[in-house]
Amino acid sequence: MGEPSFDFWRFLAGIGVFLFGMSQLETALKELAGKSFRKMLQSLTDQSWKGVLVGALITAVLQSSSLVTLMVLAFLGAKVINLRSSLGVILGANLGTTITAWIVATLGFKLSVADFSLPFLGLGSLSVIFLQQRPVLKNIGYFCIGFGLLFLGLDFMKVAIEEVATQIDFKQYQHYGLWMFLGIGIIVTALIQSSSAMMVIILSAVHAGVVTLTQAAAMVVGANIGTTITVAIGAMGGAADKKRLALAHLLFNLVTGLIIYAFIADLINLTLMLFPVQDALIDLVIFSTFIKLLGVFLFLPFLGLLEKWLKRRFSKSEPKGQTLYIKNVSTKVPEVAVSAVEKEVAATFEKTVDFIIGTFQAGKKRQKMPTWRRIVSEVKDPIENYNQLKVIEDELTAYHVSLQEEVLSEREAESLTNLMLSLRSMIFAAKDIKDIQHNLRQMENSEDTLTTEILKKLRNQLKNSLLDLEERVQAGSLTFNNLNAWRYGNELSLKEINTFLHVELRKNKHELFPVSTLANVIRQTSTSLDNLGNAIDFWKFRTQPEKVEAN
Known part of the structure; x- marks a missing residue:
């Protein structure tokens, strides 16, 4: 068997273009509808379950849990919402990130992705260049560019993995157990700092037949844990409330992930029995969504206790100074x-x-x-x-x-x-x-x-x-x-x-x-x-x- 012809640079370009597309989408949506979403977040988070729904909705539209986290920190610092409500929004944000996986699984591998992205890139670029004096149309152009780049990056990753899929035998790694795939999910997600991008990589591998559904599920669990590392690093040296939210985010995903990993085979079988769609991509996305839902139902009844426990943490990191409200409020909002x-x-x-x-x-x-x-x-x-x-x-x-x-x-x-x-x-x-x-x-x-x-x-x-x-x-x-x-x-x-x-x-x-x-x-x-x-x-x-x- 010859050496694998894995096109590393195509794969790396795919990740870069995908993440840049996500960034463009986030920027455009912040300008087009960000204020409306923030007002919704402010007015509809008086109860934890409402916070979950609002967090899921906003993240599904903005496609950025980090942006939602930034808004939550701003409202929390300004005393607009309390810590319990912010915990609910973070739970919902985790659930909202699954929309990317659903889009990729239902459209990304069913169409000619590169061809699908071209109209968006063409129209979006022309709008940005020629409609500078019309802010709404210009931001719609940025949105189209982001959307097009999203799928173009997906195509690069898919092609790069498909080229090597037939030449790599993952069976030789199976004797290490699922923990290796769990570790891959954690490490790669922490490195690329995007659980959405990692989900695309995993879906591409499943589509190409590089990994089994069980191995992919283990990587999904790892990705959910790995995404908390970025937030934890970002919270270092930050204010107490930021550290509390980062710790809560880590607990949500780590506890849920470990429980899922312990019963991963049984849960996959349950998913296949309840949703016999005969499509590995859809099965994997359903499994990913199930993980997020489990986290919501597992922690939602105990948010009050968690809030009290978190408030006793990081007391030394309370912001210094005489002001009361601006300490934890980012000027980015x-x-x-x-x-x-x-x-x-x-x-x-x-x-x-x-x-x-x-x-x-x-x-x-x-x-x-x-x-x-x-x-x-x-x-x-x-x-x-x-x-x-x-x-x-x-x-x-x-x-x-x-x-x-x-x-x-x-x-x-x-x-x-x-x-x-x-x-x-x-x-x-x-x-x-x-x-x-x-x-x-x-x-x-x-x-x-x-x-x-x-x-x-x-x-x-x-x-x-x-x-x-x-x-x-x-x-x-x-x-x-x-x-x-x-x-x-x-x-x-x-x-x-x-x-x-x-x-x-x-x-x-x-x-x-x-x-x-x-x-x-x-x-x-x-x-x-x-x-x-x-x-x-x-x-x-x-x-x-x-x-x-x-x-």
């Missing part, structure tokens, strides 16, 4: 990232209000303490809260710079700009109060009755005004007209306090406390409230102009 920035702005607003009220009330709380408690109590410097706000500003600014490198829609770019302007206005509001902190402490220690009365009026005005604003914001009842009324009310109240100061000065000469300091405190307080009003305007009404129009 812009609309989710912008939503995370908005949540950070909302949290920063609450921190800013707490800082301003806390700075004015700090001395008052301490004065009410018994003497012995004032002696032994620890003095909390409000400046620490201000420094925390500055750290949040720095983290959000860095995230904003990174997000600007992505392709944003006009609405997303405008919203992001207004949110960052809102953040800056909040920091300005906090700085106005930080700059008079020492004056407030001097006023607290003053024995001048006018100074004490001014401080009391400022405290009451600030506390009542800010708590009212915060309550309206949290309840979602703040309107554009309400905000303008709030700002006008503050302006009048602070003018009254300033008038009170000058009336009292004319009636009685006060020399115990500098009048210029009192005037400066009132002015800085007014500026702070004005900046906070600007922040709300940018955040609530310029970012969401329909709310202004509704008023």
